Amino acid sequence: MTPFSQKATRYTPFHDQIAVSLPDRTWPDKVIESAPVWCAVDLRDGNQALIDPMDIERKKTMFRTLVDMGYKEIEVGFPAASQTDFDFVRALVDEGMIPDDVTIQVLVQCREHLIERTFESLRGAKRAIVHFYNSTSALQRKVVFDASRDEIKAIATHGAELCLKYALIVTPDADIRYEYSPESFTGTELDYAVEVCNAVAEVIDPAPDKPLIVNLPATVEMATPNVYADSIEWFKRRMARPESMILSVHPHNDRGTGVAAAELALQAGADRVEGCLFGNGERTGNVCLVTLGMNMFSQGVDPEIDFSDIDSVKRTVEYCNRLPVHERHPYGGDLVFTAFSGSHQDAIKKGFAALEAEARDAGVPVDEYTWAVPYLPVDPKDIGRSYEAVIRVNSQSGKGGVAYIMHQDYGFDLPRRMQIEFSRAVQEHTDNSGREVSSREIHEIFRHEYHPEYQPNPRLAVGSCNTSASGDEVTVEASVTFEGQDHKIVGSGNGPLSAFVKALEEIGVRVSVQEYVQHSLSTGTDAKSAAYVECAIGDRTVWGAGVHSNITLATLRALASAVNRTEAG
Numbered sequence: 001m002t003p004f005s006q007k008a009t010r011y012t013p014f015h016d017q018i019a020v021s022l023p024d025r026t027w028p029d030k031v032i033e034s035a036p037v038w039c040a041v042d043l044r045d046g047n048q049a050l051i052d053p054m055d056i057e058r059k060k061t062m063f064r065t066l067v068d069m070g071y072k073e074i075e076v077g078f079p080a081a082s083q084t085d086f087d088f089v090r091a092l093v094d095e096g097m098i099p100d101d102v103t104i105q106v107l108v109q110c111r112e113h114l115i116e117r118t119f120e121s122l123r124g125a126k127r128a129i130v131h132f133y134n135s136t137s138a139l140q141r142k143v144v145f146d147a148s149r150d151e152i153k154a155i156a157t158h159g160a161e162l163c164l165k166y167a168l169i170v171t172p173d174a175d176i177r178y179e180y181s182p183e184s185f186t187g188t189e190l191d192y193a194v195e196v197c198n199a200v201a202e203v204i205d206p207a208p209d210k211p212l213i214v215n216l217p218a219t220v221e222m223a224t225p226n227v228y229a230d231s232i233e234w235f236k237r238r239m240a241r242p243e244s245m246i247l248s249v250h251p252h253n254d255r256g257t258g259v260a261a262a263e264l265a266l267q268a269g270a271d272r273v274e275g276c277l278f279g280n281g282e283r284t285g286n287v288c289l290v291t292l293g294m295n296m297f298s299q300g301v302d303p304e305i306d307f308s309d310i311d312s313v314k315r316t317v318e319y320c321n322r323l324p325v326h327e328r329h330p331y332g333g334d335l336v337f338t339a340f341s342g343s344h345q346d347a348i349k350k351g352f353a354a355l356e357a358e359a360r361d362a363g364v365p366v367d368e369y370t371w372a373v374p375y376l377p378v379d380p381k382d383i384g385r386s387y388e389a390v391i392r393v394n395s396q397s398g399k400g401g402v403a404y405i406m407h408q409d410y411g412f413d414l415p416r417r418m419q420i421e422f423s424r425a426v427q428e429h430t431d432n433s434g435r436e437v438s439s440r441e442i443h444e445i446f447r448h449e450y451h452p453e454y455q456p457n458p459r460l461a462v463g464s465c466n467t468s469a470s471g472d473e474v475t476v477e478a479s480v481t482f483e484g485q486d487h488k489i490v491g492s493g494n495g496p497l498s499a500f501v502k503a504l505e506e507i508g509v510r511v512s513v514q515e516y517v518q519h520s521l522s523t524g525t526d527a528k529s530a531a532y533v534e535c536a537i538g539d540r541t542v543w544g545a546g547v548h549s550n551i552t553l554a555t556l557r558a559l560a561s562a563v564n565r566t567e568a569g
């Protein structure tokens with residue numbers, strides 16, 4: 001059997017098939033500064049690639065979603081192909097579902113009976129784009145049509161003539177515009193593609209106020225996206241009636257670079273882009289309209305499409321297509337705003353804190369302040385997603401992620417060295433389980449580690465306490481249980497904590513406090529306080545935590561929590 005490494009010799013490099021030479025290209029220096037004309041082809045190209053094509057209810061749902069998002073040109077089907085597609089176009093027209101600022105588009109081959117039926121589907125429509133196509137590629141001319149260049153060009157021009165004919169006969173009162181696609185453009189010699197499109201333009205006779213859309217599909221993506229961009233710029237320079245022609249692109253994603261191809265094509269002068277939500281479509285899909293639009297948004301360019309509730313768009317697309325959107329799909333996937341790894345979590349946590357501080361200093365609401373958080377290209381909230389899933393913890397996570405969850409979900413603002421200590425406890429758990437640990441589980445681990453009432457076999461428990469002050473001196477009287485014995489202990493110091501440390505000496509507990517932090521709990525039961533103490537006890541340094549509505553009791557419990565984390569000595 002031929003080894004895999006030698007099988008590559010079966011494939012012809014693209015540059016040996018199609019010559020694209022544009023040494024004076026200008027597109028690499030261009031920047032996308034405004035939205036193109038978008039055309040959503042989910043209901044045609046997307047639908048023709050589905051395992052189970054959409055039924056009429058699904059089609060209506062998809063159509064409404066596309067309209068609500070702001071798409072103004074929507075390819076709604078191939079009405080001559082099936083009764084379902086025909087009926088759907090009829091339903092859109094008859095039920096008045098097409099808003100005045102939206103134009104439906106229908107696709108048809110350059111064959112008379114199909115063109116006639118297509119116009120029948122549009123009877124009564126106010127306006128539409130009739131999109132006719134034939135393949136022009138060298139390969140298809142040979143194997144599908146067995147026809148010469150001139151014969152293939154004649155299919156296109158005859159298709160254009162038939163469209164004009166049936167528009168007059170069937171839809172004389174409608175505002176019909178035309179789109180022509182030299183299908184398999186990427187496999188077509190460029191000089192020939194321009195010859196065919198200019199010949200079609202000659203027949204259609206477009207005008208600036210009624211332009212012809214010339215759509216150059218990467219029916220199969222065959223080369224790197226810079227080659228597509230070169231071909232678009234090359235073509236645009238040679239369009240016979242540039243003022244009356246709209247240059248449209250229709251990238252597919254066979255090489256996984258559909259988005260890049262569309263973006264470089266826009267730099268190269270394309271005016272319009274056809275694609276599908278979340279990249280549904282033939283084989284590896286059409287170019288993803290969500291990614292393209294959101295890429296613009298993330299560069300400060302208004303895509304003129306509303307992505308403010310991306311989850312609901314995703315749910316609709318999954319319902320209509322009966323295909324899942326991948327968890328890693330740009331912008332919409334479930335995991336794309338989630339960091340599991342420690343250093344990312346640390347940076348995100350610091351980024352959020354810095355953003356909030358800068359917005360506060362500038363007196364600007366944080367959701368209007370210039371976005372800059374590491375690892376998050378856009379603010380998830382701008383597209384209707386929450387911060388809940390931004391940080392998730394598994395064995396790859398570090399203290400930043402654990403601290404973020406403790407703060408975000410439970411209001412605990414753990415001191416830095418305590419974060420390090422606690423994250424070791426969480427890490428031990430994730431290493432043992434080998435899986436992600438939920439926010440609830442992290443809280444549970446925290447309680448077992450630090451809360452005196454949950455700690456296993458606590459040595460020291462604080463019951464009630466009284467404090468009194470005289471001058472600078474504070475006296476604490478506390479009832480405690482230590483290693484099973486109840487005690488009433490008293491001590492004085494310059495604050496309740498040092499007084500309690502002193503009192504504990506009465507029962508032989510020696511503690512040296514290294515750090516003490518307290519704050520009110522900002523979430524949940526607002527009236528409570530949290531206290532954290534770092535203590536040297538014997539030869540160990542450990543943290544303890546306490547929560548109570550009384551700050552002194554929270555502090556004493558924190559100290560007890562630290563004692564409970566050491567062995568009897």
Ligand SMILES: CC(=O)SCCNC(=O)CCNC(=O)[C@H](O)C(C)(C)COP(=O)(O)OP(=O)(O)OC[C@H]1O[C@@H](n2cnc3c(N)ncnc32)[C@H](O)[C@@H]1OP(=O)(O)O
Pocket residue numbers: 045048078080081082108109110111114133134135144145155183219
């Ligand atoms: C790249 C794309 O996405 S293109 C769009 C593809 N989408 C679809 O095809 C979905 C809907 N299509 C269909 O349901 C069917 O193809 C129909 C109903 C339109 C036509 O069905 P049929 O006539 O039975 O068959 P089919 O599509 O195979 O037609 C093939 C014939 O049309 C010719 N043909 C194919 N495309 C075109 C075209 N665009 N213009 C003119 N002739 C064409 C072929 O050469 C072939 O001719 P032959 O029979 O003389 O060999």
Ligand SMILES: CC(C)C(=O)C(=O)O
Pocket residue numbers: 045107133181183184215217218219220250252
């Ligand atoms: C019909 C055409 C535009 C098409 O879908 C393609 O070439 O991919």
Ligand SMILES: [Mg+2]
Pocket residue numbers: 045217219250252282286
């Ligand atoms: Mg296509």
